[in-house]
Amino acid sequence: MLYSQFFIPTLKETPADAEVISHQLMLRAGMIRKLAAGIYTYLPLGLRSIRKFEQIVREEMNRAGAIELLMPAVQPAELWIESKRWSQYGKELLRFHDRKDAEFCMGPTHEEVITDIARREVKSYRQMPVNFYQIQTKFRDEIRPRFGLMRGREFIMKDAYSFDVDSAAADHSYEKMYDAYNRIFERCGLNFRAVEADTGSIGGSASHEFMVLASSGEDAIVSCNACRYAANVEKAEGRRGEAAAPGAAAVAKVHTPDTKTIAEVATFLGLPESATSKTLLLSDGDGKFVMALVRGDHELNELKLKNKLGWDDIRMATDEEILRFTGSPPGFLGPIGLKEPLTVVADYALLQMTNLVTGANEVDQHLTGVNPGRDFTPDQYADIRLIGAGDPCPRCEGGTLEVWRGIEVGHVFKLGTKYSGALQATYLDQEGKEQVIFMGCYGIGIGRTVAAAIEQNHDENGIIFPLPIAPFHCSVVAINAQKDEAVMAAARDIHDRLEAAGVEVLLDDRDERPGVKFKDHDLIGIPLRINVGGKNLADGKVEFKLRSGGEMLLLTPDEAVERVIADVRAALGGGK
């Protein structure tokens, strides 16, 4: 491909409204342009990367036995009413009326549509397992679309849906997708982790997120330094240790003026924060309340607590509610001496604590020498705290957790019968009995993965694409091409030989200064580069350079062509 016949409108300046680096670089490299908030055009260069990644996804989905189809973007309300999501889904679901006033939505996901297909077409156990996938444009009316393709409103997604006769078979389909996802992101050359995750609004019994590691990631994840355990921090498990025997100290009320925070109380008492406790009052917003206790230096994980209690929602109690249950304003809560009965849930860490400090439910008063089990008994001990760096691994002995930042690019769910039950997708088993189908669903954000790859792979000069999803494999920069016919002839020859070998080449034939060209190629991040021209060419040599760094090599054109072909084969062959 000749640069002059392609279209790469690079920008020198960083656009003001682009906050994250991938958004900035995709705009600057001429990969995308914004049409409206969260709605982007994929310019030719951006589309090439998108298509590369789609093809890797397609190949691995096919290899895993999934079958491609394509469902509509516009979906009738009826199906969403059947699944109950028409009312449950918030404003992210873009709803509208057609000219005959029938209600529709733009599909943010396709559980309803595929389950409708399955209930019509999959009627016998002999038709399963079956897994359908599509690569399709979705719409979610995000309240704050931002970060370019990272959190857009219109976006391309690969979504797959498996159908199985029972839970065990569904687990097997899930494993196949889990493996396929690992191969997909490996083939892209990305540093990623598959982590245990919360199932959120999609529902189901288990899920894993695939996280591309990047310091700018929105999600925190933990992984064990000794075993394969990894989880989203919101889901990461704490260990239940052995309960300690109560300590010897007696409960004493201490006047603790001007100490509202845990740090202030600990300092005032001359104790480490880990000797104190943190008490929180929470509500489901619908009349239910719970008191939660964690160690002073720990943080409550509200999501875990909510899941533990089976609540639909969770929020901190108001000052008035705290006053009602404890008789005290916030800042002095504790489990002893409540005004009204409350369910008390203590984190596992409390099991090991003795002689701890709690609030006294009175202004400027705390209790010391409190021993759980002796002075108060929680309704239950549970894993309700946020796990962090240095915590012990919940799966292996001796392993310690590390914390990473990650960008969620894929998510696999065991759905069970959530949708098949609601839409009555049933089949006849071997005995001719009607049974509900078991489902799984599996998503990959196509544009988001390309953006995440850039978040992980860039430097101050621009993108450093992993070769498998780079828009081109190799740049050939013809230096002063318009002034020197020999340069253009040599560059063209290299271009043609590489193309004939299946290498995707971008030949920069523009009438621009070499510095301008080099800057553009650094920006757009093509992994391999050959510079042709000048004194080197007169000496029968060209420059070969990796975008990722390392020395500039002087090679003969033959050597450079061989080297590029070898590098491309190595990068593409690795995952296949």
Add this chain to the structure above:
Amino acid sequence: MLYSQFFIPTLKETPADAEVISHQLMLRAGMIRKLAAGIYTYLPLGLRSIRKFEQIVREEMNRAGAIELLMPAVQPAELWIESKRWSQYGKELLRFHDRKDAEFCMGPTHEEVITDIARREVKSYRQMPVNFYQIQTKFRDEIRPRFGLMRGREFIMKDAYSFDVDSAAADHSYEKMYDAYNRIFERCGLNFRAVEADTGSIGGSASHEFMVLASSGEDAIVSCNACRYAANVEKAEGRRGEAAAPGAAAVAKVHTPDTKTIAEVATFLGLPESATSKTLLLSDGDGKFVMALVRGDHELNELKLKNKLGWDDIRMATDEEILRFTGSPPGFLGPIGLKEPLTVVADYALLQMTNLVTGANEVDQHLTGVNPGRDFTPDQYADIRLIGAGDPCPRCEGGTLEVWRGIEVGHVFKLGTKYSGALQATYLDQEGKEQVIFMGCYGIGIGRTVAAAIEQNHDENGIIFPLPIAPFHCSVVAINAQKDEAVMAAARDIHDRLEAAGVEVLLDDRDERPGVKFKDHDLIGIPLRINVGGKNLADGKVEFKLRSGGEMLLLTPDEAVERVIADVRAALGGGK
């Protein structure tokens, strides 16, 4: 691909709501399923054909130098307000509000979005010519979605937009697309015509439609039996002949009771219909009126008249309006003796008529012996009639027009500055002067082309796919595969050898009776078939058969493999 691991839910019965054969067959062959009116899921088999055709389109667009990008489906109202189409486009434009109450539409076409990109990114004459295309999902809220993929609401379209410095350069871009379109439909193996067409609501100065010929086609087209002239009948041109000298007869009023139609008047007077004239009163619906005259046996082409007059709309006058202008009820109109002045446009055919019959603008009265130019003078003679079979070719001497039915699958337009002017898409020319960009736009209905191919190629047993867009090239039917290991081994061997040679094979390994399998393969229309099993296999032979007909051949497996590979190469190589 094993049939048992693919998903082809064929239907024995023809669905009741499918009117046209392609819709019936695509449903029966398990290619598509309806989600809502005009909204379809492409099942795996259907998607394969769609993707095949997309790839042919992509290759030919790339070969013509067009550059692929991808624009959003959801478009902000602002751009449509700028182009004035927000108010002009009817209810086919699906409009809605996002959660912040901003107005958007689902893109039925992308002139506005691409022109917006061009005005931002194409600023110099040096950046042109440039042609952007996409293969993208569009939405048009048709009032009567019908015929399956033929007239859906959500549909896949290839749309391209060219940008040029002036009209001559734009013509050149248009020619390139015209040629590319011819190659595309040729490569698909379709019988088609490129015809001159009306520009309709898209606007612009010239256009061609690409029509797949099929007796079920919605459009009538004409083509010359002697030269390359072809046109949509709505656009087909009439010849202006030499004017005849007025005839000798004098005007006479004749009482013509019970004669309202042309046929009745002609019979009553003992004249051929071609000796009479037909007079019509039409309005633009906004206060303007015109009287149109055509020969009695001809039909007025309202579209031509509307374009001639430069009207935005055209409709027949009401009985009251006729009374007002002529003093008579409908059925007796004529150009002589009007009550109010009217513009009169006569078809070219009137130039050659003498002593003709017209209405007398009185109940049950006609005039005979009327001679145009002597007894009344039209404001203009023009080409305003519908052209049909047997009419002379407007381009060559001696050629005669034939009429065909066709399905519009592609349309190319010279847009001029319609959109670039409205959106102020300008560039700096070589002298640094600001100029308006000249545009063209070029569409192909992807799903509609596949449906049209089926309309053109089928028989009573099902689809007969042209090989380049068939979902698979070759079926291998293993007869009693589940009962006979040798059959499956032989079939599998043929399958593997064909796949290794790049042939797309569907191996029917199902536990079904041979008759069921044969019926399914006939229905889904895979062009080549090898039947493996039975006595033939014992004799070292397999059956080879073309879906399009001809004899069943008995070949050795080696011969059959060679034959399939040769047939596939011939069919795919033809257009490349």
